[in-house]
Amino acid sequence: MALPDLFNDYTLRTVALGAAALGATSGALGSYAVLRKQSLLGDAISHAALPGIALAFLLTGSKAPLVLVLGAAAAGWLGTLLVMRVVNATRVKEDSALGIVLSVFFGFGLVLLTYIQKRPDASQAGLDRFLFGQAATLLHRDVLMIASLGGIALLVAALFWKEFKLLSFDPDFAASLGFSVRGLDVLLTSVLVLSIVIGLQTVGVVLMSAMVVAPAAAARQWTDRMGTMVVLAGAFGALAGVSGAVISSLAQHVPTGPTIVLCLTVLVLVSLAFAPNRGLLWEAVRQARNRRQLHMHAVLRDLHALAVQHGGQEHVHASAVLEAMHPGARHELTALAERGWARRTGADGWSITPSGRSEMERREGRDEESAS
Template sequence: MLALLGDYTVQNVLLGATLLGVVSGLLGSFAVLRQQSLMGDALSHAALPGVCIGFLITGTRHLGWIMAGALTTSVIAALFVQLVVRYSRIKTDAGLGIALSVSFALGVMLLTWIQGMPNASQGGLDTFLFGQAAATRRQDLWFMGGVTLLAVLLVMGLWKQLKLVTFDPLFAGSIGLPVVRLESILTAMIALAVVVGLQMVGVVLMTAMVIAPAAAARQWVSRLEHMILLSMFMGVISGVVGVLFSATVPHLATGPVVVLAASALVAVSLLLAPGRGMLWSWFALWRERRAIGQRQMLTTLYKLAQHHNDPHYPVERSMLDSFYGVATDPILRRLHERGFIAPASHMRVEGRHWALTDAGYSEAEKVLEQLGMATEESA
């Protein structure tokens, strides 16, 4: 592993993946919270014609010009979506679909035309579709670092405004904030994140890097600042793990592995995150079902006791089985362990009987009181 980290190419790719994780985690958080996950997909596909235009301007694969072209076409696509949604009856998802398909078709057309040109420097331009992390150079890292620093400074400088526009744009507009301008800035910054990732993971896979770390972080925290920090950390972890794994296994593309690492974090978060994870939800549902069964049993025993004017009226287990249509032994056993019921010696030939204890009688009264209050509130 130390020998691997000493490799010049691996060092460049690791630094690039770290910068990508930071900027995608930072800006992807806003996209996820604003329910604009498809925006990242549209902007990443809209970057392809910009890549081709940047090459046509310089005639070489100059990363600065290519990224500038990608940023320009991504921002134009984002502004197109905003204008179409605001001034027509087309919905946001339809506008994003139009921008994605038209821009990507234009990009593929330009890419095909460029590849037919008698220019040797156009070779490998199609790697921007899926990324070519191994081609990352030290001067490329300076550009990626500058873009990442710009995004961080913009978010820090407009933190309160961006936070308010993200959660309550109507209130932000009512107090005089330029909502449209701030939303345009956010969209442009998401385009910045897309531009940073073109070299690493490419046009097609970049949307996953914008969305996956933020979606995973959202499962663990409930505050925006915590979500952003965790999302940036998960983005960095995804990049580092993907780079090291692809560097260890021969002929394994780095970009897809990075995306798969980020997707694995999403899967783990969806399963295990406290409070929101599926396993926690299933466990909470199982506990609630158990509690409901116990409360129903207590109220049944209580009503029978009330009907017979005996707080410790013994009830046969087989009668309870017939009443509920299921075996009630597990519920009765748990109630007995909690001290709410006790075995009763009554007509042994008929089977085992159970009766409420004083604690069980009091608990049943509390349950019925809570049910009564809930019924009154719903009424």
């Protein structure tokens, strides 16, 4: 029932398209924030944008989404520049500066919203949705605005792909090549600000940082290439946006914005668990395999040592002796026999094979080379 509704229901289709456009933009551009270890930047920008929304309404008297978004962008950009200025001009660390700007701007925004609410000639209705988001209220023009501004942000990132990539990994090298690191930093931050403020109406100030960080964090688990990471992060963001819109439409009184963030959480958890190179599950499998390999070679080493002590490799040793030296050695002996490094003799005896002795001599020679 959900899939036909996605294509036939105008409201659901509009919300899903807007959430997908937002997720793709914030996810792709959020990769830069994650790689530069500026994950808190999205939280600071989204909170700093709140007074800009209120001031835009006070100055223009308009609740048009584009007007409010431009006000949010101006305030978010100003807050980010203030963070950069504090970090460069003082001894305050970046995380502390982000926390200060976030709290001050957000508090100022709440004061302005309270003032607007008490004005006799204005209503706060329509502004409070920027706090927690109301994706269900998205209209066709809102989707066009999100897609247009998001497209501009992605276009700038594509045009400055090499410069932003260099800035993310080695800003000192970028400066040595003659690039204006500060100028590139401001431009990249401006693009991030734009990608964040377009989503405030959908998921709100409180949850927007998750739209920036979560898709990129999930994508980072699957790849070591930045280009692939950016594409994957955009895809994860779009997938979460559509999934959240569809899931929230299936139940009453389930808000779309938080549902999108929950879908992102699932993607992050799946990536953390199952990604081939960094997944916790595969890491546990690799560690268990390595432990088995180490234990198996330890048993082989003892077989070889016992054979040397008894003057020949054909000497048979009881499995109970090997079990006393290595608890659980029966499994390793079976594995050694499968590789042709050990041979079972009689009901309960084991001996090392010529192949096993050659393997031990090879490993000992390699260890001596490493030590020297």
